[in-house]
Amino acid sequence: MQNILSVKNVIKRYATHIALNDVSLEIPSQSIFGLLGPNGAGKTSLIRIINQITGPDSGELFFEGEKLCQKHIEQIGYLPEERGLYKKMEVGEQALYLAQLKGMKKAEAKQKLKFWFEKFEIDAWWNKKVEELSKGMQQKVQFIVTVLHEPKLLILDEPFSGFDPINANIIKNEILYLKEQGSTILFSTHNMGSVEELCDNIALINKSRKILDGSVKEIRKQYKSNTFELEFTGNVMGFTNAMWAGAELLDHKTDGDFNKVLLKLKGKTTSNELLQAVLPVANIQSFKEIVPSMNDIFISKVNAENPVHIHSGISE
């Protein structure tokens, strides 16, 4: 499938620092792409360049194979991290205004807004001023405005920050629904749980460079360390003797007859060989492979990059 967005060798400099240093990305169509990285890594800079709010110093971007230009604005929906609305303006009027700026016709925008307002149960607030709305409701309005023009590419910068769990869940479901409908979603986040749950692909940016990218499944597989957790009843001594050279015991907990051990397979030993070896001495209750979480991968990758000092939070 064609990639909806290609970022090729983008460099962006500010007076005192480099925000993006030779960053390249490929975002496949109809997928959810996670842009990860610590604060100040350059995520927002990249997102602003994709939205053509700022331009790169060098490098190129392609939208569905075409060089990114002004006309693509209407195909992109953007929910920034720092998001707001005109406080004194009425909700409906404001949503209409923002939709028209994205190139929608007024009548069409109105009809679609009605649909979304009803879906999110905020239609009673159409004529209220934004400042009268609760924060949660404002966020719903912002989300609606972002997706209203049915963009092919939806860019969400920290979409879950500031949402309460109920709203966050609504948004999560909408993201999945929109993907099914054919949209591609690019979102940046610190929330690794949501990455594992939602993302097909990710890219990890640290200190203005991309240090990791690929599909979530592949990455996790790649970072597997052949570690397994095994619960059994029986004797630990007998167990360790049985597994012998095939695996290394990393940790164990014993509660009377019950044991929980963490093992790392050595050499070419497979998990089946290990199980066969220990079956005679242990009554196995559970056995599972420990796959590293995205959180672990994130932390280990970033710490490997910044070995000495703790990363300072330069604002983006």
Add this chain to the structure above:
Amino acid sequence: MNKILLIIKREYLSRVKKKSFIIMTILGPLLMAGIMVVPIWLSMQKPDRQNIEVIDESYLFKGLIPEKAFIHFDYPEVTFEQAQEGFYDTDYDAILYIPHNILEGGKTLKLFYKKQLGIATEEYVDNTISKMMNDVLLTKNKVDLSIIREAAEHSKIIVITEELESTGKSKKTNTGLYMAIGLGGGILIYMFIFLYGVQVMRGVMEEKTNRIVEVILSSVKPFQLMMGKIIGVALVGLTQFLLWVILTTTLYGVASVTILKNVEMKQIQQNEEVVKVGADLNYTKMKKIQEPNIISKVFDDFKNVDILTITFCFLFYFLAGYLMYAALFAAVGSAVDNEADTQQFMVPITIPLVLSFLVAQNVIQDPQSTMAFWFSIVPLTSPIVMMVRLPFGVPFWEVALSMSLLVVGFVFTTWLAARIYRTGILLYGKKVTWRELGKWLFYKG
């Protein structure tokens, strides 16, 4: 282009619908009409009539001092001492004491009062008595008063200034009227730039602190957003200005039909009174009777002013001056996070504005001076200073040069402001220095 229209529409409607706009639109003309009507109304109010007891030891003025509506003289047969003692038993407001040697150099008259008399009464007494003494002294020296009066009558002149053009045609001028038109126009431009420039700045800051700007910038270019705001606010200003003109003229019209009509009637009556009272002595007649002439002269002169050209130039300087400054105000708004931080960047914008206002007051005295010329050519000061000079007549090439430079000026400030704006608007939580503003100019889009 469509998007910039959308932005202009929003900026315009959201401001025009505000309560403060409606209130200002109604209050403005009321204030203006008030400023015009109240002094007339006040002058209509008769001052309290002052009764003055004259003790004339010289016997020169008895029964002769002309009276006015607000002043009345009595000549009781009492001595100065008696009058002083009994002063508080009478209802006289003052005693006018004229010593016997008044003609022989006793120059001091004395006015004794219970309550402060007011400057008008004092001046009236002073002027009238000295004029009368003058006549008495002249008569005493066998000078025919009628000759003097006649001479005074004939030597009364009105200076009519006319500009003689190189074509040989001459044009009537009225310096006072020109000053009023020029300074009035200048003040309006000054106010407009300030009031609406600050509105642009606030609008930009609102978008920045609301954090809506990033959403909008994903749909439009920063330049479109900035220009949309500047033009939208300009239209708000023009609307308000137009409404003020309409409402003020209507109010003034209504007021002149009702209140001022009475005034004119009264004035005529007063004039007649004065004429009657002053008939024998003829002291005060002249001034009063001239007034209607002056008013009609102003109206005549008004017709001589090239209204069309001046209105066109006024609108041009009004808008171009605003556009130039508004861009700078927008840049300031984009560079700061809160109102308090605006001060350091506002100063350089305010200085040329205030300076041109000060220069304008000087230019009005001498519209063709070198200083007037330069300040009306330099774009930052030309909108106000040239406006002040215009009614006095400015060579065409100077106006053309000033206008072209102003256009160049506003294109330049808009370019400059746009570069600061697009960086500043996305930068949060940082106190910006002048150095940084300078660097922003050279960032790549």
